[in-house]
Amino acid sequence: MMEKGLSIKTIVAIGIGSAVFVILGRFVSIPTGIPNTSIETAYAFLALMAVVFGPVAGFLIGLIGHALKDAVFYGSIWWSWVLVSAFVGLFIGLFANRINIQSGIFEGKQIVTFNVIQALAQAVGWFVIAPTLDVLIYAEPANKVYLQGIVAGLSNIVTVGVIGTILLVSYAKTRNKSDSLSVE
Template identity: 70%
Template sequence: MKKQTLSVRTIVAIGIGAAVFVILGRFSSIPTGIPNTNIEVTYAFLALMAVIFGPVAGGLIGLIGHALKDLIFYGSIWWSWVVVSLFVGFVFGLVSKKIDIESGVFNKKKIASFNVVQVIAQAIGWFAIAPTLDILIYAEPANKVYLQGISIGISNMVVVGVLGTLLLALYAKTRTKKGSLDIDA
């Protein structure tokens, strides 16, 4: 018998996560004033889902959610940015084992670990990967796409640092801390 690589729970989380990504991307985006760039709370939600369900789920939620959002609301998919959503979702998920949010503990050390990882992932994704792919795939002007990447990267770092950290802290509070239950005799 072949081993199943993704649990039903994870597959459902990917589907629901991608749908919520689309909805948040449509109704909670705040324009920055720089063309085609918005402050997105979607990445705080992506961080929560990736930390809970792991890197594969995080990457697929970013990929599917961003691709669907672009297709539904803009009529075409901007692949360079979709690739970055996949990348940051995957990297957010890589920290899930170290953070172990299911333990019910999300202390200062775990918050710092999460935020170091998310800032590095987003810096690589938005400052380097997205603009470079925009130039290579779409022949966009370098000054325009690097400005967009810096704007999006910084705003996403702040949103995930504040809202993502808050979502993770609230989620951790819903988990039972190990050793916190006593057996009544």
């Protein structure tokens, strides 16, 4: 019988993932020198969760985690960037089946696929969506927000490319390799 809705495991992952996103976003980010723009390790964790738990979990962890971080630490939510965090989690999660981390294999082809997907998601999100929404919603100066978007996007692409890849390689090693069984 097919389950409807989210599994308890996915719901727990969303809750824990959102909390970890908040903690990483607050305590494990490095200022870039561009106002309100940091190198964020939270996106490497978001990518891991999106690959392991799928697009709905990725979307909700990005949405809830970023909104909570903004509300708790800045006193208000910057919705344009929160929506991009949700978009990045969703987009990476949509392609999780192409990576198939549960197989226990995360090597050459999967690493390249993951990094092409995450770089595309981040580029669209941070170079286009976030700054455009900043201009439309908050009437921010375009030159300022497009610079912030480019710096955020590039730093997130590199951070997810390095830390996210390491996390996924490590996670894959905890899974049984799908081709490890042999017939005797």
